[in-house]
Amino acid sequence: MDALRSLVAGLLLCTGAGWSQTQPTVDPSDPLAVVRAFLNAWRVEDWATMQGLSHSDSAREFNTLIQNGRSSPAYSQLTSGPLWQGLQSWDGTLEPARFAENADGSAAIVRFAERHEAGQSAVLALALGLENGGWRVWGPHTLSLEEYSSYPLWQPTAQPVATAAVSVDQSDPVAVARAVLESIRSGDVDTLHALCVRELPDTVRTRRPDDAANFEPPTRSQIAEYMRECQSHPSVATWNGELMPPRYTDHFGIPVARIGYGQGTASWGEEVVYNVAVDLINGRWCWEDVHTGGTSLAEWSGFATSMASDASGLGDEPAVIDRTSARAVARAALVAYRDRDLAGLVAVANATNRALLGEIERQGSSHPRYASIFGGARWAAVQGWDGQLTVVHRRQSGGRQEALVPFHWHESPGPADVVVLTLEDGAWGFEDVATIPRDELSALPAE
Known part of the structure; x- marks a missing residue:
């Protein structure tokens, strides 16, 4: 299981000059079909098709790497070495996928070749993750024959079903905050992923292009790790289901609603409000953070009790600032x-x-x-x-x-x-x- 969770860390991404004009029709519910299409594209250096078949955790990397063309280190990594040699010797047959659940929902591995060196055998495989109900490729991976054999064969009837699009009213910041806390308590990574801040407001992209270029939404792995941290905090574990009326502030010029879910004493001895922060992004409230460390009562009282009437996804600082504060x-x-x-x-x-x-x-x-x-x-x-x-x-x-x-x-x-x-x-x-x-x-x- 730990090895599967680390597959992404060993991921090799690719780039180059190959661009397909049309994407193949692939059944995303069939991991073998996805792997076959990915390997065929890889063998002819069709990076666009590979990107289209990749998991969101890795697909976005293609955009940056493609800009560097054949001079990219990733290009040479993908077109040389044991994995590339194994791909060139692939005869077109695939073994049944092997399957295991992990913290992010599911993972599958499909062997396409074997490597023998110094009396040892290694399996060359593609790792896949289930995303939005379909299989997507994380990347190529090498693992021992013993480790590979330890994973059970994948069966269609045992395939986990990804959570459907969440039915949360994202026009209501309190509803989003409640869904976030309930998802953390129940371990629902899919809902947290669907509700998290995954884009910047259009106006921020225009006004702050550097931020837009560097912005990366959190991956399911990052959300799962954050969720576990929140689950262990007493404020979340003892939440009684009640929420306070929202308070409003801003972050990087974006309207933010803070919804309190409890009060307590911080480690430095000050009374604080534990709260969920949600951002207004292009008309929808999206989860930003859970402040398990709390916000001081003094600062909490300074937040507005209502949102500015002109706030629509990008806030501006108030024209008049209280210079006595x-x-x-x-x-x-x-x-x-x-x-x-x-x-x-x-x-x-x-x-x-x-x-x-x-x-x-x-x-x-x-x-x-x-x-x-x-x-x-x-x-x-x-x-x-x-x-x-x-x-x-x-x-x-x-x-x-x-x-x-x-x-x-x-x-x-x-x-x-x-x-x-x-x-x-x-x-x-x-x-x-x-x-x-x-x-x-x-x-x-x-x-």
């Missing part, structure tokens, strides 16, 4: 910084930074400070911010009052990354993003 200014600064929104940073900056940031906004990446601001450890910390802000610490420094708002904690006993604000004429202004020792921060007054 250090937490509100810190949040606005982090959102602007994270989005490379220099105009947004200028709007909440203190007098010291306002002129400099305005200059960088006008000159863009040609400004000598641009690379240092949008790079390095500070930039990485901001990009990793999970949207939560807990406490606000105060201190006097150089005759002025400062607020330090932690947004990222390094592994204990490491430091914290904080937003530094200064108070000017009763209004908080953005000064910097800094790192401060944990004990030094804890010694400061907090609110």
Whole structure:
């Protein structure tokens, strides 16, 4: 079983110049038919057909690799070595598929050749996964004859049936949150996969092309692992089925609903709300995260109780920010910084930074400070911010009052990354993003 779960890790992907004009008609319920079509395409370097027959966990990789053509390392891996040699000697016959269930639903292996070396025999096979009711290829794999023989023969009557499209009202964030929690408790990976954030809003793709290019939806394997982590958390295990009315915020400019499912005390002693976060993506609420660590009551109370009337899948920061609230200014600064929104940073900056940031906004990446601001450890910390802000610490420094708002904690006993604000004429202004020792921060007054 463990070997089957690791098949994807050994996956060899391919690319090249071969493009088929038409995709073959293949019965996806028959693993042998899928394997036969895949092997025939592989033998003639028909990468497009192979991509069409591949599992979503691996199919998307073709898009990147195809751009590199025959110069891609994956191309040489697929057209040389024992697997390629075994493919060239394949006589067109296939053994019955062997089958086993795993955490992601199901897996099958089909042997197409054998390799003999130093008195040892190895099986050359394709690994498949069941996806949306049909078999899809994960990739080629080599395994020992003993391991291969340990898996039972696949029988059509024993084939697991993938969960049909979920019937959850995705116009209702509470309904989605309930389905997420129930699926985690019951181990329903298919429903979690169907409800997760699998795309970016169209407007984000246009406005943030770098994010769109790097975005990858979670695989079933990743969801299964995350599900197991959530299952072990007491807040999920003891959930009584009740949900709180949603609170609203945003993440990367996308409207987010937070639905509380319980309250408790965090490891640092603060009262928190355990909650599910769902994002509004192109008109549908999609599961983003389960905050088993909790959100502080102070921050929870700062979330809106209703969604802005113009929110449709891409939110904007409110035009007016309460400059008397250090937490509100810190949040606005982090959102602007994270989005490379220099105009947004200028709007909440203190007098010291306002002129400099305005200059960088006008000159863009040609400004000598641009690379240092949008790079390095500070930039990485901001990009990793999970949207939560807990406490606000105060201190006097150089005759002025400062607020330090932690947004990222390094592994204990490491430091914290904080937003530094200064108070000017009763209004908080953005000064910097800094790192401060944990004990030094804890010694400061907090609110």
